[in-house]
Amino acid sequence: MPHESDTSNPSLWIEPRESRIAPVARVSMVAAVDGEYSFAVPDQLAGRVEPGKRVLVPFGKAREPQPAFCIALAEEAWTSTLRPVADVLDDQRLIDDRLLELGRWMSRYYFCPLGRTLAAMVPEPVRSQSGYRTVRTVKLAAVAPDSSSPPPKLSRQRKAVLDLLASHAEGMEIDELSEQSGTSPAVIATMIKAGLLTVETRREAPPAPNFDCPGAEPAFELNAHQRAAIAAIAGAAAEATFKVMLLFGVSGSGKTEVYIHSIRSVLARGRQAILLVPEIALTTQIVNRLASRFEDVAVIHSGLTGVQRSLTYTAIARGEKRVIIGTRSAVFAPCPDLGLIVVDEEQEPSYKNQQSPRFNTRDVAIKRGQLLSIPVVLGSATPSLETWYNCQRLPHFQRIDLPSRIAGLPMPEVRFVDMRLEQKQRKGIHLLSQSMEEGLTRTLEKKQQAVLLLNRRGYSSYLVCSQCRQPIVCPHCRANMVFHQSTGKAACHYCSAKILVPKRCGNPSCTGTLIRFGMGTERVEEELRSKFPQARLARADSDTMTHTRHYEELVRSFAQREVDVLLGTQMIAKGLDFPFVSFVGVVNADTSMSMPDFRSAERTFQMITQVAGRAARAEAGGHVVVQSLAGESAALQFAARHDYVGFAGHELTQRQRAGWPPFSRLARVIISHRSVNQAQVEANRLAERIREYLAHHALTADVLGPQSAPLSRLRNAYRFDFLIRAPHAGRLMEILDALRANKILTPNTRFALVDVDPVALL
Ligand code: ADP
């Protein structure tokens, strides 16, 4: 990028002096301004300005100097007129060279200003050193204040202080000194004033929160597949080679045990390891398990207080914590000597950061592994098709299988219920089918536990009269119609009829207004309570689980069997292992119809497999009932047969035909505006300019859209979107670079945001 020097405030210029070589700082603003800017390093700050530290610089029309990250220092001939850096904010570097390099890549790839990217890598509490305490160390003054005059007569107290300090050359904290010498702090203060003692102040971090609770090693021996997997991972770590290893195995096949042993081999070489988990709710379980096997475990997730976060980062940076477990931001843990990164459940959409920089944690982990020449392990029972495909075509991707379940238990039986037929055959609205009710009844009779899962991604709900409670039914086939938020219409999933939603109840004797009877967890809970009044219910969704504490309490009460039926959204589908769960119900598996996304089949498959895994520990053999309004799709059929490999082959063929990832790369551009017209105009204009640019430069890529986004209205703005589709990542990056350099599309383009490798197209 060209040198851009900000010249709006001439009073702050430093006059050029001919033929002088001087240090120049390249900075990137923390505020979301794209680009790099140069500032002179004034003499008084020389040596303190360093890459990876924050500085304050005069910028634009702002009155106060603005924060920025220094990203490079150069000795340059001083030919241009540069404004000086105003101050340095950090004593220590927050970001080392390698993280800086990672940040540069992210800024480019994810189309985000560098300063903003770096700020996201080092969260605010860490930057401000929250939780640090100020330590004041007292030492003997180097020279006696006035050596020409005879030494003053010392009081006994003063003498005690001087004697004590004479034997503590490194200095002592005031409290310590006061206590050990039996002197009041006031006396010490007078001695400081008199110049007998000097004080140094520094900020120091107390120890980070501790998670260790060493327990016994499990008694079992690893099986042959696990040993082979560990040998492969530990081998790559020992050779310090970059490799991505997909650990492919169903839940209960022993993946976590492989992570533990692989991490251990890395620690044995004195290095650190990061284990990433997709959601904060899952950290509890895995932290408990790992904390009993390792010393110095650190945890990073969004539920930490600022102080905890800041102290944890410091401990990691000093190498005091060597096993780092956490969600998205843990991928930036400032490990000085990282040897391994493990990404558990690598396919999870929650790895995608939904704010700028919109990075995918798994892909950042892979990039970090590449920059450091270390292996990256991706674990999954249902790998993303991107990863699966990479294993087939890229030499540095390697697949390692854990083909069997440890206990040799069979996978549970999966039954499918077509809710369209059910609706025709039964009167009224039932969220739970007959098979579901029977399954629950049997489970409760046997005093076992059930999990009911509601797929929140479906935005479907029924329309019911608020007075007579009659649902709106299809004029053709009398099935209940489903309201679609994206179109504002009600659709029949039986015959595909669509109608505009009427204002009032269609019943001639009734004029009640219509309400949406949603598939929300609360509705299902209501129905459960009325049908199973004796069952003890617990509900887990983002409304009830606002804190890890709630989740821990839920896990505890379910584990102790104080709860019979656990009802919740996706968050309960993952990772929870309870031996008495013998029944799992999926209330609505309809991602495919209500989510206009090329990944809907993949998501459906993943979800069914995950929940089936929850019923899989039952000794008596578990049962799964899956309800759907959309018919039995290929994804559901493969899922019922527990056939990931078959599904992946089928789905990759579909994707290749349609040109979707992994056979292409996407950048989604979303235009939002308060005026629907303006949103459309801006979207058309921008899409057209990009099309022209691509055509003019003969770049093989296309622009799909614009169109009204599936979630067309969000936070009072209308949304239109279009996709830039390129054949591979390199080409997409090239295109985005060019659009950015030519200012056709930049991270600062008004009304527009860019999402590279979007995980959802809503
Ligand atoms: P995953 O992560 O694939 O779900 P885990 O590593 O959690 O699998 O293993 C499932 C269960 O089996 C755990 O309770 C674990 O302690 C146990 N386990 C793992 N490996 C073995 C083994 N080789 N022999 C016996 N039990 C094992």
Ligand code: ZN
């Ligand atoms: Zn119909």
